[in-house]
Amino acid sequence: MKPGYEKIKRMTPAMRIIHWVNVVSILAAVITGLYIAHPYYQSFIADPAVDKYVMAWNRWIHFIGAILLDVTSVAVAYLYFFSRFEKPYKKLVPNARNVTEFKEVLINLLTLNRRKNFDSSHSDSFNVVYFTIMHLMLILMLLTGLQMYVHGLASGESSIGAWWPWMLHMTTDWTLWVFGGNMGVRYVHHLMMWWIVAWVMFHVYYQIWRTIFWQEGDIAIAFGGSKFKKSSETE
Amino acid sequence: MAERREAFKMLFSANSAKVETNKGDAYYDRLFQQCRARLDELKASQPLQAIDFHEILSDEGYDRREFMKWASAATAMLMLPPMFTPLVAEAAELMTRVPVIWLELQDCAGNSEALLRSDGPKIDEILLDIISLEFHETLMAAAGHQADAQLEDAMHAFKGKYLLFVEGAIPMGMEGQYGTIGASGETFHEHLVRVAADAAAVVAVGSCATYGGIPAAAPNPTEAVGVMDVLKGKPIINIPACPANPANMVGVILHFVLTGQVPELDSLLRPKFAFGYRIHDNCERRAHFDAGEFVEEWGDEGAKNNFCLYKMGCKGPMTFNNCSIVRYNEGVNWPIGVGRGCIGCSEPDFWDKYAYERPMSDANIKAPTGGVEKTVDQFGLGVLTATAVGIGIHAAASAVAGKKSDEGEAQ
Ligand code: SF4
Ligand code: SF4
Numbered sequence: 001m002k003p004g005y006e007k008i009k010r011m012t013p014a015m016r017i018i019h020w021v022n023v024v025s026i027l028a029a030v031i032t033g034l035y036i037a038h039p040y041y042q043s044f045i046a047d048p049a050v051d052k053y054v055m056a057w058n059r060w061i062h063f064i065g066a067i068l069l070d071v072t073s074v075a076v077a078y079l080y081f082f083s084r085f086e087k088p089y090k091k092l093v094p095n096a097r098n099v100t101e102f103k104e105v106l107i108n109l110l111t112l113n114r115r116k117n118f119d120s121s122h123s124d125s126f127n128v129v130y131f132t133i134m135h136l137m138l139i140l141m142l143l144t145g146l147q148m149y150v151h152g153l154a155s156g157e158s159s160i161g162a163w164w165p166w167m168l169h170m171t172t173d174w175t176l177w178v179f180g181g182n183m184g185v186r187y188v189h190h191l192m193m194w195w196i197v198a199w200v201m202f203h204v205y206y207q208i209w210r211t212i213f214w215q216e217g218d219i220a221i222a223f224g225g226s227k228f229k230k231s232s233e234t235e
Numbered sequence: 236m237a238e239r240r241e242a243f244k245m246l247f248s249a250n251s252a253k254v255e256t257n258k259g260d261a262y263y264d265r266l267f268q269q270c271r272a273r274l275d276e277l278k279a280s281q282p283l284q285a286i287d288f289h290e291i292l293s294d295e296g297y298d299r300r301e302f303m304k305w306a307s308a309a310t311a312m313l314m315l316p317p318m319f320t321p322l323v324a325e326a327a328e329l330m331t332r333v334p335v336i337w338l339e340l341q342d343c344a345g346n347s348e349a350l351l352r353s354d355g356p357k358i359d360e361i362l363l364d365i366i367s368l369e370f371h372e373t374l375m376a377a378a379g380h381q382a383d384a385q386l387e388d389a390m391h392a393f394k395g396k397y398l399l400f401v402e403g404a405i406p407m408g409m410e411g412q413y414g415t416i417g418a419s420g421e422t423f424h425e426h427l428v429r430v431a432a433d434a435a436a437v438v439a440v441g442s443c444a445t446y447g448g449i450p451a452a453a454p455n456p457t458e459a460v461g462v463m464d465v466l467k468g469k470p471i472i473n474i475p476a477c478p479a480n481p482a483n484m485v486g487v488i489l490h491f492v493l494t495g496q497v498p499e500l501d502s503l504l505r506p507k508f509a510f511g512y513r514i515h516d517n518c519e520r521r522a523h524f525d526a527g528e529f530v531e532e533w534g535d536e537g538a539k540n541n542f543c544l545y546k547m548g549c550k551g552p553m554t555f556n557n558c559s560i561v562r563y564n565e566g567v568n569w570p571i572g573v574g575r576g577c578i579g580c581s582e583p584d585f586w587d588k589y590a591y592e593r594p595m596s597d598a599n600i601k602a603p604t605g606g607v608e609k610t611v612d613q614f615g616l617g618v619l620t621a622t623a624v625g626i627g628i629h630a631a632a633s634a635v636a637g638k639k640s641d642e643g644e645a646q
Contacts, residue, residue: 037596039546042527054527112629112637151552154254154512176502182553183588186595187611194615198622205626209633215640 005228008121010221012085018072019222025072026196029065029141032058033193066145069138076135091128101125109206113213120214121229130203137196144179144189147172151182254511256314263316266494270322273495277329283367284331291361302327305358312486312561313498314508326493327358330366333492334393335400336386337371338430340423341414341450341459342403346441347373349478357565359485366488369393383417390433398491399434400484401427401462404443404450408458424465436470436497437462438487442580445475445503452586463504470497473504475556477580482561483509503583505555514577515551517559520544530574538574548592549576556581 011019034040035058042054080089091098104118105126118124146168153165179185211219217227292302306324310317339347350363351374368374369389370382377385389397403423406413411422421429431437439462442448450459463471474483487506490498498506515521523529524543531537531546543549551559554577562569571577579589591598599609 038594039527039529042529042531052526052528056525056527058527109629112633113640114638116640151513152516154516156255181583181588183582183584183595186553190596191611191615194611194618197615198618201619201622202626205630209630213633213637213639 004231005216006231007226008229009226010123011225013225014075015079015085016222016225018075021068021072025065025068026200028061029069030193030197032062032065033190036062037190063149066142070142073135073138073142086123088123088128088131091123091125092132098125102129109209116214120210120216121227134196134199134203137192137199141189141192141196143172144175144185144192147175147185148182148189254314254507257316263318266315267318267322269495270319270326270493273493274322274325274329277332277492280332282331283334283369284365286331286365288328288331288365291365292358295361297358302358309486309489312482312508312557313490319493322493323489326489327362330362330488330492332367333488334367334369334389334397335488336369336389336393336397336430336434337374337400337402338427339371339373340401340403340427340444341406341457342441342443342448344373344402345478346402346444347371349481350484359482360565362485362488363481369397380418386430390430394433396435397433398488399431399437401431401437401439401444402441404447404457404459404461405465406450406457406459407465408456413457427462427466431466431469434469436472436491437466438472438474438484439463439504440474440479440484442475442477442585445473445505446583446585448477449586452584471504472497472500472506474509475503475505475581476558477585480509480556480558480561480563483557501555505581509557510555510581512555512557512560513552514554514556514559514571517557518551518571519559520571541574544571544574544576546594547576548578548594548598550579550582550589550595551577553589553595554579554582 036055039055039058079085079087081087091101101118102125104115105124108116108118150165150168150172153168156162156165158164175185175188176182179188207219207222211217216229221227289299289302297305303320303324306327307317307320309327310320310323313319313323315323337347369392370386372382375382375385405411405423405427407424411424414423415421416423416426439445443450443459444462446461447455447459447464448461450457451461461473463473472487474480474487476483483506486508487498490496490506490508498508501507501510503510515524518524520541520543523541524545528540528542529537529546530542530544533547545552549571551571558569559571562572576592578592579585582589587600591600593609596612597609599613
């Protein structure tokens with residue numbers, strides 16, 4: 001550790017697990033989702049009699065990814081309000097302090113770190129808003145995806161009982177109404193994927209940029225759970 | 236309270252969703268008694284046509300056994316337990332006692348054509364031939380004022396009892412002047428409203444009558460709409476598809492004869508017995524879908540091997556209809572069976588949103604209603620490019636002029 005710096009904890013092990021589960025699930029969901037929308041490779045026609053479930057496997061991976069995202073979304077929603085570590089919702093409240101902080105972080109990014117009037121050692125308002133948008137997009141993905149999925153359970157039964165399709169209908173049928181039928185739901189689901197990919201691109205870039213320009217080791221947060229801050233700034 | 240619960244249910248649960256095939260013994264016992272009473276009542280009434288149904292059947296070469304086989308299949312189609320089979324058979328015999336008035340509006344007569352199929356007809360089609368069709372402008376001999384008079388007669392004689400079948404969309408543009416009927420110049424809309432007023436129930440057949448269909452496709456010059464958009468206060472049953480399957484028309488009439496009620500409907504007013512399931516889930520090519528075996532080009536090796544038509548634009552995964560089960564043309568075949576994809580003809584806006592014969596993610600159609608798929612990917616790539624350009628500019632600027640926190644301190 002450089003002299004004059006101290007280590008601060010920013011992500012608990014649980015948060016890091018959630019982060020990486022999300023990374024893997026989203027990656028898997030995007031790759032398999034593109035296949036489901038438009039199968040870009042297929043099993044060899046010349047080989048008819050072997051076991052091959054290319055689409056089935058793609059769907060399986062897609063659904064498992066979705067289920068994992070479901071679980072982490074519930075955990076994240078819980079942590080937003082009840083985390084014993086940092087409660088992100090506090091940074092979401094649009095009070096004067098948070099609004100100023102949001103603006104300052106944005107200005108910092110736009111002025112290429114020429115102005116930095118905020119505490120960069122902790123999660124700031126901009127960051128929390130940014131992550132909240134991601135989670136809202138993920139929730140929309142889950143609801144539209146589950147709506148398409150429940151079509152196949154028209155009998156109202158499933159291998160795990162009737163409660164499952166019932167619950168899916170209860171929670172996702174409004175999407176039919178809002179987005180104008182099956183086709184609209186599918187459209188939104190597909191479109192939202194592009195926004196998520198764009199979000200990921202910016203996210204990765206911004207973390208690297210912060211690491212280089214703030215010189216506080218931000219990139220390490222997702223791996224070791226901590227970053228550095230200047231001791232002089234500590235009270 | 237009950238109202239609020241209903242509103243809540245409407246909001247959160249489209250009833251298109253659940254098809255309940257078993258409602259419990261108590262329910263079916265009660266229904267059985269109801270049907271029995273209804274049939275007895277019908278039997279006591281005068282037949283509208285002097286027709287011996289069984290004679291026609293045997294003329295066409297069907298014996299009693301085949302008729303009962305049909306009756307049990309029809310019972311299953313209506314999602315009733317087997318104990319209803321004799322009642323369904325009886326209802327078929329009594330179908331002549333339910334008067335039908337058929338209107339044709341803005342359409343191609345494809346549903347009348349489907350109704351008429353009579354080349355070696357199946358029992359379904361014989362039944363459609365003998366229903367008491369009191370008025371059908373395209374099929375009947377009368378024309379002009381005579382036809383007008385016949386309609387008046389039928390409406391008067393069967394007030395409150397007739398089933399009104401409507402084929403075709405209703406043009407609402409230019410105050411309905413795109414379509415008028417008869418010497419009075421009554422618009423299709425006025426005509427429909429007037430004839431529907433005394434109907435027991437209204438059955439919209441085909442995609443045009445249900446959701447406007449092809450006349451309503453973008454840019455919809457005549458502002459065509461479906462029956463349910465303009466008729467209020469009447470039970471409406473939608474039998475979409477292009478054309479509607481005769482089996483489903485018979486199913487609806489049978490159900491009405493049997494129970495005196497409309498069948499259970501989904502949120503688009505389609506009978507669940509016919510539109511409760513997705514084509515894709517009952518498709519004979521589904522195994523190829525799961526295996527990732529697709530027809531890539533018309534006539535290729537995959538096409539010869541009956542591979543899945545998803546990449547040729549099949550919309551089976553988004554389409555609810557029973558054509559994969561009951562099929563068309565005497566149950567001989569159906570679109571996917573003959574090797575072309577489903578174009579979602581039983582779904583709203585099918586012409587704009589389904590019928591572009593390309594995979595959903597490969598279509599580049601921009602309807603005023605929002606546009607379809609390929610535009611999504613193009614837009615998505617645009618978003619990514621914009622993000623990448625933004626990142627590039629920011630990164631380059633940072634590299635050239637960037638100020639690291641440390642340097643700041645050093646100065
Ligand atoms: S042909 Fe169409 S309905 Fe049949 S399995 Fe393929 S996509 Fe589904
Ligand atoms: S396969 Fe599709 S397009 Fe063809 S009749 Fe059935 S629902 Fe209509």
